[in-house]
Amino acid sequence: MRKPIAHGTNNGYQQHKKHKTEVCVACRMAHNAYNAERRRLNREENPSVTIPIALLDKIYWQASPEVLAALDQHFGAKKLDALLS
Numbered sequence: 659m660r661k662p663i664a665h666g667t668n669n670g671y672q673q674h675k676k677h678k679t680e681v682c683v684a685c686r687m688a689h690n691a692y693n694a695e696r697r698r699l700n701r702e703e704n705p706s707v708t709i710p711i712a713l714l715d716k717i718y719w720q721a722s723p724e725v726l727a728a729l730d731q732h733f734g735a736k737k738l739d740a741l742l743s
């Protein structure tokens with residue numbers, strides 16, 4: 659016999675998905691709160707700003723090899739090429 663679903667928790671949400679049962683409101687709310695907290699922690703650990711692509715373009719063409727490598731690693735060469743083309 660399977661374990662009873664722990665409703666109102668993210669674990670409960672995962673159990674609903676695993677057992678292919680309809681997710682109840684309490685589990686959906688818990689899952690949303692879990693995701694919101696993960697996003698908040700991620701923002702806290704990886705603070706960032708948004709800059710215009712034109713400014714990124716200027717930075718790119720002035721950048722040292724070290725900065726170019728960091729930009730490549732952050733965006734991926736393909737995306738960086740697409741942004742700056």
Ligand SMILES: [Zn+2]
Nearest residue numbers: 665670682685
């Ligand atoms: Zn539930």
